[in-house]
Amino acid sequence: MSTDTDAWIASAEAEGFDRILAEYDCLATQAHVLMLARQQIMSEADARAALAALVEIEAICVAGEFRYEPGYGAQLTLEKMIVDRVGDHIGYQVHTGRSRNDQVLTAQKLAVRARLLVVMERLAGLVGAFVARAAADRDTVMPGYTHMQPARPTTVGQWCGAYADMFARDFDRLRDAYARHDSNPLGAAESHGTTWPLDRDYTRELLGFATTVEIPLDAISSRGESDADFLSGLAFLALHLSKFAQDLLLFNTWEYGYAVLGTGQAARMGRLTGSSIMPQKRNPDVLELLRGQASEIYSYLLHALEVLKALPSGYNRDSRDTKAPILRGLASLSASLTQAELVIDGVQFNAEAMLEAVRANHCMATDLAEYLAQTHRVPFREMHGIVGRAVKAAIEADRRVESLTPEEIAEQAAVIGLELTVSAEEIAAGTDPRAALARRGNIGGTTPERMEAWLADRRERAGERAAWARAETERVQAARARIRALAEG
Template sequence: MRSDQIRQGRLSGERSADLEHFLASMAADRWIAEADLLVDMAHLLGLSRQGIIDEAPARALMAALLDLHDHGLPEEAFDEHYEDIHAGKEAYLIGRAGEDFGGRLHMGRSRNDEVATCIRIRLKQELIALVQSLAGLRRTLLDVAAAHTETVMPGFTHLQHAQPTTLAHHLLAYEQAFSRDTARLREAYARVDVSPLGSAAFASTGFPLDRDYTARLLGFSRPAPNSMDAVAARDFAIEVLGDIAALMTTASRFCEELVIWSSAFVGFVHLDDAYCSSSSIMPQKKNPDVAEIMRARAGSAAGSLIAAITIVKGLPMSYNRDLQELTPHLWRGVEAARQSIPLLSGMIATAAFNTERMAAEAGRGFSTATELADVLVREYGLPFRTAHRIVGRAVRHGSLDIATLEGAAREAAGLSVVDLGLTEERIALALDPRHAVAVRTIVGGPAPAAVAVQLTEQEELLARDRAWAEETDTALSRAFEDLISESRRLIL
């Protein structure tokens, strides 16, 4: 079976093992091996339907393909002597059915359109799975947020205490980001969902193929409209890698906060032991290793994106072998997200938040100073910039009590806040973190009522995304089931 049928015509001589390994794509091809069998079946059904292949070879080839589908590809099909799984599988078919039959499957087809079709099939499956995985993460975030609408905590800018917020508000910020990541993946799916099959090397073929028929068999919405673009395009892969890089960046930011929050300095959260490790030398250590590795995986995903862009940017139309080097980066980025998102969901679901510690920190660092300045504006008629200057001057002096504010007002603005009617009681209310949160009731704010609206809206969006994933997955699975059924009918 080691005879390379593709080299036998134009080329001669043997390759060294190092050269075979350098050229081979077998490691990445394992991702698309099952999809390649589906592509073979659809192409063979198309050849048979159009009368391009006779009944006897069609039946023999389909019987062999169904056997591979039912029992898996033999390991020898992945021998690097064949460069890729497409050549390895064809060699297996020729060895089983003879060249007179086995050598007919590739009519009207090139490895160029074959591999592009396989990548798109597998990528569609991965996109559906990622949307489903993100739905699980978002479900976790919404559930935990719903339980903490009144859990006051400090909000930060520049990693400094800024204004009080709630844990629910904070978690919903991430849920919003992950919902946008979901939307981007759904949008990318539509551009992946075109079939290159039938484009051949790039100039299509003189065989009367029905590309609409094979596209439908493989669960695609339509065939790619230009045969050259169909085999040369990898912008769909770059787009998906870009979406994954954005998604993993969001996950990395969240992991960074979990690392900080779980430290002894902050103590906002205790991560479940399953997501942590200890030290080989320091017995007291509990390290947030899953969160740390996930941060690193975000860097790997971004690297895969940059590698893919760099590989494609200098390529002329149409197909160039350089594209083989892009594919491992695509699967590496996909795998980073596929592994990370469920783990992040589990890490959040099992985390124990220290609500008392959060509440204790909520008012530190003069974090309610903004509300006090707003009170001076809303209730006492001062221009905001004047109120900002007065409160800022009082903070510089180290206190926001009535005496310090009065001195700051006279010093910074030449007026008396006492004469305006400001009291110690009103100051105390303004500086209460819970009050500062409660008054922020406008759309998007951290007040429990505003958060309740956000929860309702995101629940509805999540339901729509879950429905899309379920419907799309069902439709794709049904197409493959119908394809297998049609293939079995061919050999009856």
């Protein structure tokens, strides 16, 4: 049995995650050295030598070739790599005014920020894809469901619109969290600051953070808090991806027959999405994996919260254990968002089958009751009973709602002592799905005017979200490029 505690702490798994953080550690260290030179804590010549070494080491890290030195963790390995290149006198100055605690936290925040922005750019694209599909299928009738039972007619446009708004909320939730944690912890040292005359605002500017975490104890104690906050937003995103996948899994079944996935996502005789024994199968594996991913993301959120729940203030080594959940969660959802966009772009809806389902499943009963109540000024609750009894009799006789006659409506009205005369034309108008949809003129309704207003608004908002994600990515990349230019200059 191994008794090497150092090897256990700096495990192979820990090194894998530190390898991801290594390039960002180099970036933050370059900013720190630039600040030390500006504050005349390091001489210009010593800082230049250290920066040249860091640029060289960063290239090694970006290439994925960073490895722990035996008996060293990630940060001491980085320090040793600098010392190996420029000697003790210069190399050991680099760590002046900081601790491994704020060093690691800064690198982790930078790495998570970069990956979160990738997720947010893809999420903005997914919102836009759903808005575009809502526009393309705004008039395609489909059954709506409650309790997994056919309820009233709706449209594919409304279904897509609902998911566009769900994913938009996910984007906004992540953007809120992003703003909350866009802050620089560098310079907080071990947890309580330092007597060295640091310019923490300068490193904030160099690293592209919006603010600086002012109280050092808050900075270090907050390690993992941003990870849990982001994971909370990712959990809602995973929930909505799962709901979307479950809807399409049902619609894609032979029994529903409402939708067929594109061949790029489910190919008959495909290597992965075809059956190994049944040649007719096109398995919706992509949807099943999207559906199952929510459980994975929930576990990461719970993991992070459980790590943090009992930690005292200040630095604690186990706070590092939020690193794995957030990095895994971001990597997992980044790939899934691409697949979800491919799915909604490529899915084919069977308009004929969905319209037939609306008619065959008596979905027009409520719309008929509303239409007749409005036309004849009868309280809806009374008309609900009248139409309900007539529809019940029709269902028992294996007839559809549109087959009801004026006489049947009059007969059921007489049950409550109401004399009611309706026409066959009124029954036809009340049971026409497209006519019913054209009457839903409230906010969020299905009239052409309401849908066009919704689409115009959501296109603008989707464009704004995509523009924000691009601009923020460019801002962060520009900060990185500036550090590189200053380091090489």
